[in-house]
Amino acid sequence: AQSVAQPEDQVNVAEGNPLTVKCTYSVSGNPYLFWYVQYPNRGLQFLLKYITGDNLVKGSYGFEAEFNKSQTSFHLKKPSALVSDSALYFCAVRDWRNQGGKLIFGQGTELSVKP
Amino acid sequence: DSGVTQTPKHLITATGQRVTLRCSPRSGDLSVYWYQQSLDQGLQFLIQYYNGEERAKGNILERFSAQQFPDLHSELNLSSLELGDSALYFCASSPAGGRAYEQYFGPGTRLTVT
Numbered sequence: 598a599q600s601v602a603q604p605e606d607q608v609n610v611a612e613g614n615p616l617t618v619k620c621t622y623s624v625s626g627n628p629y630l631f632w633y634v635q636y637p638n639r640g641l642q643f644l645l646k647y648i649t650g651d652n653l654v655k656g657s658y659g660f661e662a663e664f665n666k667s668q669t670s671f672h673l674k675k676p677s678a679l680v681s682d683s684a685l686y687f688c689a690v691r692d693w694r695n696q697g698g699k700l701i702f703g704q705g706t707e708l709s710v711k712p
Numbered sequence: 713d714s715g716v717t718q719t720p721k722h723l724i725t726a727t728g729q730r731v732t733l734r735c736s737p738r739s740g741d742l743s744v745y746w747y748q749q750s751l752d753q754g755l756q757f758l759i760q761y762y763n764g765e766e767r768a769k770g771n772i773l774e775r776f777s778a779q780q781f782p783d784l785h786s787e788l789n790l791s792s793l794e795l796g797d798s799a800l801y802f803c804a805s806s807p808a809g810g811r812a813y814e815q816y817f818g819p820g821t822r823l824t825v826t
Contacts, residue, residue: 629813640714640802641817648813687755691813698812699745699768700804702755 599624599692603703610678610710618673618706620688629691630671631700632662636684644686647671658682678710715739716818718803724824730791733821737784737805743767744786745806745815746778750799761786763808793825 600623610616622628632644645656652664662673671688685707689700715738725731737744746758757770761780772778775793780786790797800822804815 631815633817640716640819641804642714643814643816646813698743698806698815699757699760699770700747700815701757704754 599690599701601688601690601701601703603688603706605706607707607709612680612710612712613677616675616678616708618686618708620671620703621669622671622690623669624690630664631689632673633687633689634684635687680710680712683708683710714816714818716803716805716816718818718821720821722822724826725793726826727793727795729793733788733801735786735803735818738816740807741805742784742808743806744780745804746788747802748799749802795825798823798825
């Protein structure tokens with residue numbers, strides 16, 4: 598079955614420190630992986646994607662993610678966290694079965710960055 | 713701003729009622745997806761339309777239905793509402809062709825059933 602797991606419900610980081618939000622996936626075939634961010638009372642905003650190519654993907658707002666095929670992981674990273682990064686982060690994988698293209702989301706990780 | 717619009721932003725209604733949520737995709741996007749976000753279920757795919765035709769179905773209740781019109785806007789109809797239907801409903805759109813994997817989300821409609 599296609600699935601995505603985010604093992605941490607919450608991640609707490611001090612401003613200026615590096616942050617990592619973890620994601621592992623299970624798919625048949627090559628994965629199309631995504632990270633989205635949701636700020637309070639807002640919709641989902643696209644951060645970055647991995648389709649093919651370089652395992653280190655750079656995205657919006659200084660975020661990057663590392664695709665690791667052997668560990669089936671796609672962790673989101675940022676070298677220096679900002680208080681404004683505090684939000685809910687979702688990892689997702691595209692499900693190509695049945696001619697559809699829906700996204701399967703992880704349960705989300707609440708990132709809290711303290712000054 | 714993703715370019716996807718949803719109306720209304722908020723909806724409060726009573727159990728047993730019927731509501732319609734509306735979505736306008738980005739200009740030129742042919743696919744529309746509906747997702748439900750709730751505290752207990754997380755973000756769940758409901759249904760996808762492509763150029764007016766149903767393409768894929770998720771865990772959508774029989775009380776729920778959707779359609780995509782010739783101008784490509786979509787409506788999600790929820791009937792016989794229950795308290796558990798209270799959630800944030802998102803619409804997303806994606807282009808055709810090689811970038812079909814990109815999904816752009818609207819701001820959502822928050823439904824409260826009392």
